[in-house]
Every structure is written in C-alpha cells, then in structure tokens.
Amino acid sequence: MNIVILAAGQGKRMHSNLPKVLHPVAGKALAQHVIDTARTLQPEKLIVVHGHGGAVVQSTLAADDILWAEQAQQLGTGHAVAQAIPLLSAAPQTLVLYGDVPLTSAATLQRLLQAGKDALSILTVDLACPTGYGRIVRDELGHVQRIVEEKDATAEEKAVREVNTGIMVIPTARLADWLGNLKNNNAQGEYYLTDIVALAVDEGLPVRTAQPEGEWEVLGVNSKVQLAELERQHQRNIADGLLLAGVRLADPARIDVRGTLRHGRDVAIDVGCVFEGAVDLADAVEVGPYCVLKNVKVGAGTRIAAFCHFEDAIIGPDGVLGPYARLRPGTELGPEVHIGNFVEVKKSMIGAQSKANHLAYIGDAEIGQRVNVGAGTITCNYDGANKFKTIIEDDVFIGSDTQLVAPVTVGRGATLGAGTTLTKNAPPDALTVSRAKQLTLTGWQRPQKVKK
Ligand code: UD1
Ligand code: MG
Numbered sequence: 001m002n003i004v005i006l007a008a009g010q011g012k013r014m015h016s017n018l019p020k021v022l023h024p025v026a027g028k029a030l031a032q033h034v035i036d037t038a039r040t041l042q043p044e045k046l047i048v049v050h051g052h053g054g055a056v057v058q059s060t061l062a063a064d065d066i067l068w069a070e071q072a073q074q075l076g077t078g079h080a081v082a083q084a085i086p087l088l089s090a091a092p093q094t095l096v097l098y099g100d101v102p103l104t105s106a107a108t109l110q111r112l113l114q115a116g117k118d119a120l121s122i123l124t125v126d127l128a129c130p131t132g133y134g135r136i137v138r139d140e141l142g143h144v145q146r147i148v149e150e151k152d153a154t155a156e157e158k159a160v161r162e163v164n165t166g167i168m169v170i171p172t173a174r175l176a177d178w179l180g181n182l183k184n185n186n187a188q189g190e191y192y193l194t195d196i197v198a199l200a201v202d203e204g205l206p207v208r209t210a211q212p213e214g215e216w217e218v219l220g221v222n223s224k225v226q227l228a229e230l231e232r233q234h235q236r237n238i239a240d241g242l243l244l245a246g247v248r249l250a251d252p253a254r255i256d257v258r259g260t261l262r263h264g265r266d267v268a269i270d271v272g273c274v275f276e277g278a279v280d281l282a283d284a285v286e287v288g289p290y291c292v293l294k295n296v297k298v299g300a301g302t303r304i305a306a307f308c309h310f311e312d313a314i315i316g317p318d319g320v321l322g323p324y325a326r327l328r329p330g331t332e333l334g335p336e337v338h339i340g341n342f343v344e345v346k347k348s349m350i351g352a353q354s355k356a357n358h359l360a361y362i363g364d365a366e367i368g369q370r371v372n373v374g375a376g377t378i379t380c381n382y383d384g385a386n387k388f389k390t391i392i393e394d395d396v397f398i399g400s401d402t403q404l405v406a407p408v409t410v411g412r413g414a415t416l417g418a419g420t421t422l423t424k425n426a427p428p429d430a431l432t433v434s435r436a437k438q439l440t441l442t443g444w445q446r447p448q449k450v451k452k
Pocket of ligand 1: 006007009010049073074075077080098132134135149164166191193220
C-alpha cells in the first residue's frame with residue numbers, strides 16, 4: 001500500500017510558533033507517532049504532505065524512507081492528498097492518515113486495510129458528542145452514501161453520531177480521477193477529501209467502515225487542552241500495560257514514560273517518576289517518588305530513593321541510590337554501590353561496594369572496589385580548559401572535604417586525611433594528609449560589634 005500523512009495544517013488554536021504536528025506526546029512529535037505506526041505496516045511509499053512550517057517539519061521528521069509532498073496553500077484535505085499523487089506507487093491501496101491524530105494502533109489500521117481491496121474503507125467512530133466532525137450518512141439498508149461536514153449538514157444529519165475519523169483506505173487506481181472531480185462549493189470553500197465517498201457510491205464501488213478499539217485511537221489535537229488530554233490518555237495506556245505486565249505502580253495516573261521502559265519481575269515505581277529514552281529496570285528494582293531516569297540501565301535489586309536524576313548511566317545490581325543523587329552521562333556503577341544525597345557523578349566508573357554517601361562531585365574518575373568517598377569530596381577535574389582524570393584504587397578511604405586535583409592517582413589501600421588537597425599521587429597503604437598543623441592561640445579575642 002501507499003501511506004499519505006496529512007501534516008500541512010497550521011494549528012492556529014495551539015497558539016504556538018511550533019507547527020502543530022511537531023508538538024510532543026510522550027516526548028515525541030505528534031506526526032512522529034503517526035510515521036512510526038505507519039512504518040510498522042511496511043508501506044511501499046510513505047508520503048508526508050507538509051505546508052505550514054515546512055522546513056522545520058521536514059528537518060524534524062527527516063528519514064530516508066519518507067517522501068515529501070508540498071501543499072503550499074491549504075485548500076482542503078482533498079487538495080492535500082492530491083499533492084501526493086505524483087509520488088504514489090501503483091499499489092492497490094492508499095491509506096490516508098492525519099499527522100495530528102497520533103494514537104491510532106497498527107491493529108486498527110490493519111483491520112481497515114482488510115475491509116476490502118476494491119473498496120473505499122473509512123475508519124468511523126460513534127461519538128456521544130459528534131459536534132465538529134464529518135457525519136457518516138447511510139441509506140435505509142445501512143450502506144454508506146456520503147460524508148457531510150458539520151458546517152454543511154442539515155439538522156437531521158447533525159443528529160448522526162457516527163463520524164468520520166478522517167482515516168481512509170482509497171483504491172489507488174481511482175484516486176486521481178476522484179480528486180480531480182472535487183468541487184469547493186461548500187461552506188468552507190475547501191476541496192474535501194470526504195466528497196470522494198459519494199463519487200465511489202456513484203460508481204457502485206463498495207464503501208466499508210471499520211471502528212477502532214478505543215475512541216482515544218482517533219482523537220486529534222487542535223489545542224493545548226486536547227494535547228494534554230491525549231498525553232494523559234496515552235500515559236494511562238502505558239501505565240495499564242506496565243501493571244498488566246506485573247510492575248507495581250503506586251499510582252497509574254502519576255507516571256510518565258517518554259520512550260521505552262523495559263522491566264523485569266517485581267519492579268516497583270512510586271509516584272511522579274519520569275522515564276525518558278530507553279530505560280531498563282531489572283528484577284526487583286525499586287524507584288522512589290519523583291525520580292527522572294533517562295537512558296539508564298539499572299541492575300537487579302537496586303533501590304533508588306526519592307528525587308534522583310539519572311542520565312545515560314549504567315547502574316549495577318543491589319545498589320543503594322539517593323535520595324537526591326545525580327548521575328550524569330558516562331557513569332557506570334558496579335554491584336552494591338551506594339550513592340547518597342547531593343552526590344553528582346559524571347563520566348566515572350565506580351567499582352563494587354564503593355560508597356559516596358554525602359555531598360560529593362566525582363567527575364572523570366576511575367574508582368576501584370570497596371572505596372569510601374567521604375562527605376564533601378571533590379575531584380577537581382577541570383582547569384578551565386582541559387579535563388583530567390582521577391584514579392582511586394581498591395580499598396582507599398578518602399576523608400571528608402578532600403580535593404583531588406587531577407590528574408592524580410590514589411594507590412590501593414591508601415587513606416587520605418580529612419581536608420586534604422591532593423596535588424600529587426598518594427602512595428598505597430599509607431596515610432596522606434595535606435593540611436597545616438592545628439594551632440591554638442591563647443588570649444585571642446573575637447571581634448565585638450560596636451553599639452550605635
Ligand atoms: C476532517 C474531515 C472530517 C473529519 C475530521 C476528523 C474533511 C473535509 N473533513 O475535518 O470529516 O470528521 O477531519 O478530525 O476531510 N490538512 C492539510 N491540508 C489542508 C487541510 C487539512 O494537510 O489543506 C490536514 C490538517 O493538518 C489535519 C488534517 O488534514 O491534520 C485534517 O484537517 P482539518 O482541517 O483538521 O479537518 P477537519 O475540518 O477537522
Ligand atoms: Mg481537525
């Protein structure tokens with residue numbers, strides 16, 4: 001089949017400089033959802049009709065398998081599809097999708113495609129409140145006769161609750177003729193794609209309909225209100241999927257997945273968490289409230305306390321992380337590592353059973369096993385122009401408030417006294433301290449405030 005995605009509209013009611021089809025649901029542009037679903041159907045040609053905000057739309061959605069048809073002026077949905085005609089293959093069916101209707105499932109589209117190769121097939125839905133939609137007009141026998149737009153409908157037609165979702169499968173061989181015969185003598189002065197239904201009926205071609213599993217599958221976005229509603233619906237669907245697969249969610253209404261969340265058994269997720277990109281939680285991982293995890297792998301049994309922010313990190317099994325821990329790109333933690341509150345780790349490897357429990361910055365470091373990083377420890381990895389590496393070998397103990405001025409190495413089993421500013425390598429199995437000797441000055445007096 002061919003697939004044509006209509007994405008030329010401006011979306012005035014979004015009140016935004018961003019073209020409507022680029023607004024995100026679950027962190028992904030509306031039209032990207034449609035393109036991704038379209039791809040699973042393996043079309044011969046995948047054509048996007050663009051117009052408003054064309055350059056941004058094209059650069060954002062660019063991919064090798066997409067063909068672009070420009071609709072310079074938005075003269076209606078029929079006119080939009082007509083722009084794609086030169087790009088169509090001879091494949092018997094052409095499926096029309098809307099770039100602002102993101103959640104239609106591939107299964108629903110498959111059903112519509114199977115409704116008949118030599119038929120015109122329309123995805124319709126019965127709405128309690130059909131206002132604004134094109135209505136499906138049927139004869140006494142229930143055969144579809146035509147679609148009438150809200151603005152052109154009689155009172156009787158407006159009472160029909162079966163509406164056109166806009167999604168259609170059209171016999172490719174008839175498309176050019178039908179679109180060539182469209183007239184714009186209607187309330188909106190547009191070339192309506194929907195008018196091809198009556199043309200098909202005139203030719204005696206069967207017109208079939210199919211319905212989606214859920215109404216949300218065919219909801220479009222015209223405003224920020226609808227965008228937010230669709231986001232919640234989509235997140236609720238994802239949450240239900242996670243629950244059915246055995247994940248424990250403290251509240252399925254308070255989770256956001258903006259990518260893919262893979263999980264093992266007995267994973268538990270508290271409220272307010274956001275998962276972005278590819279996140280992988282192994283068996284029995286627990287995620288506390290209000291954590292943000294982006295492109296993160298977490299090993300089995302690791303517990304993440306509240307308010308953590310992790311990005312591009314690999315976390316070993318049985319770790320204890322947070323609250324308030326931050327892992328930045330390039331962090332790799334071995335098994336049973338503890339990273340506590342207000343500890344920031346960037347581009348560093350930390351070996352098994354090592355701990356940094358309070359207030360530290362670890363950047364560009366290689367830390368061995370069973371290392372204890374004291375509160376307030378800082379790797380000084382940056383001289384304003386260059387980054388340098390800190391190496392801390394196994395079984396090192398780093399006293400509180402230590403600065404490691406990189407490049408520097410702390411030998412295996414070494415101890416650094418609290419308050420050390422390490423500028424040279426520390427030898428193994430020895431205590432290294434860099435602070436001045438403690439003095440007590442007798443007779444010294446605190447300055448006194450002068451009373452005014
Ligand atoms: C359309 C249908 C209506 C259906 C409704 C479902 C027609 C005439 N009407 O109405 O039966 O119930 O969708 O939501 O088809 N677009 C272009 N170029 C244009 C016009 C539109 O690319 O010249 C794109 C828009 O960006 C949008 C889609 O086509 O993605 C639908 O256009 P819209 O103007 O929203 O059509 P509706 O009036 O809602
Ligand atoms: Mg619309």
